[in-house]
Structures are given as structure tokens and as C-alpha cells.
Amino acid sequence: MAVQPELCRVEDALGILVGKWKPIILLVLLHEGTHRFSELKRRVPGITQKMLTTQLRELEEEDIISRKVYPQVPPKVEYSMTDYGKSLEPILTAMHEWGTAHTLRKMQKVQD
Amino acid sequence: MAVQPELCRVEDALGILVGKWKPIILLVLLHEGTHRFSELKRRVPGITQKMLTTQLRELEEEDIISRKVYPQVPPKVEYSMTDYGKSLEPILTAMHEWGTAHTLRKMQKVQD
DNA sequence: TCATGTAGTGTATAAAATGATACTACTAGA
């Protein structure tokens, strides 16, 4: 049973999740719903405006999140998961669970 | 229902999967079993020896794969998934499936 | 004696991701 590396699509999923801030941005939008730019910035401590903009743009580009601009001053922009983006939930949850177990395991090893 | 970013462990799982060659190395070892260094190198076209060594060392460090050295000349070293490493399978499969659908979706968009 | 095969290492470089910091536009209200 041969895997054909050239047909491996794990990287496509990975490419969307990778980035220092993407997982947490996605989890916040998934679990807490729509957020404004400034709310996200507060919700993700340590991120710079530039990084937040970049990550959001990349996720929007892939149709994972949507961006809604209200023509107001001061500006108001809301970000939320698309239905398509929501299909990532099982993967994120599985990774979170695996990661939790992994971290625990590591901690136990250190104790020996 | 608040997610606490500082408790997000998605990155821990991600950290293990990320690397330009790790997913394919893992898939090959998962689906085709034990491989020697040189077999892996042939199986993963384009990878340099240095990168292969690096990625294997990192995976070994996290206890995902195991390395068995045969005291021979010329050297023989075999790599295989640990039981623990095998627990990543559902995640890799889910990502592969999601990635496949995502790629398809993108191709359909281009046609419009 | 010399080339071969295996599983690497060492050094240098290039490319990509991230970060710090300062800047913009716009309008409402003091």
C-alpha cells in the first residue's frame, strides 16, 4: 500500500493552521463568535497590529473567516468564521486534545 | 464560554507536525512501516540528507518515532513509528482529507 | 590500494516569518 508523497494533502490543511497566531485566532472566533479587530487584539495578548492584520488577511484569503466592514467613523470591522472555516473545528479540537495529552506526558517524564 | 489562549495546546500538536517534510515522513512510516535512512531519502524526493536527519531527530526527540542502530559497516539505521506516534494517525488522516477537499474547492473556484 | 555504500556532520547562505515602531484617515465631542 504505497502513499504517494506528491498526493499528500496534509500540508494544505497545515498551511492554513500554521502561523504563530492562527490557532488561537481561530479558536477564539470558533468558540466565542464574531469579534471586532480591536477585540481580537485584546483577546490575543502579545500580538502586534501588523501580525493580526496579516494573519486575518491570510485566513480571509482562504475563505476561513469573513470580514465585514461597517462604513462608520471611527471604523468598525467584524471578523467571523465562515461555514467553511467551521469545518476545521474537528481538526482543531483533535489537535488541542492531543496537545494537552502530549504536554502532560512530557511533564510526567521530567519528574522521573 | 471563554477560551484561555494561554491554555491552548493546539500549538503543541502543530509543533510536531510542522516542518516542510514531517507530514510526509510520518505518513510513509505510518502506512508503509519501518524504513532505513536511505530508503526514506528515496521515498521523500527532494529532501537533503541534512534536512532528513534534522526532521528525524526532532521527531525522535518527541518520542514520535524510534531509531534503531545496527552495529554494522556500512551502517544500518531503521526508523519506525512508536505506539505513541501512531496516536497521531487520526489527526493526519483528518488533515489529509480536509486538505484534499480544500484543494478541490480551490480548483473549482479558479474555473469560474 | 582503491572505490563503494551507508548514515551521517559542518559551514555557509538564502528565504521566510515575525517583530518594533512610527505613521495615516476620519469624525465626534470638549
Next chain:
DNA sequence: TCTAGTAGTATCATTTTATACACTACATGA
């Protein structure tokens, strides 16, 4: 007129990842 608040952009510096490519040790067989 001055300040505050939002959602950014622009520029440059730093850090992290990946790549190219030359090099090593060792025993066997020609």
C-alpha cells in the same frame, strides 16, 4: 482647535527555517 478612538499601513530589523554542497568513518570486495 485639540484630543480620542478604530483599523489599519509602511519601513526596517531580527529570528527562524530551509537549502546547497562538501566532508567524515568504516569494512568489504576487486
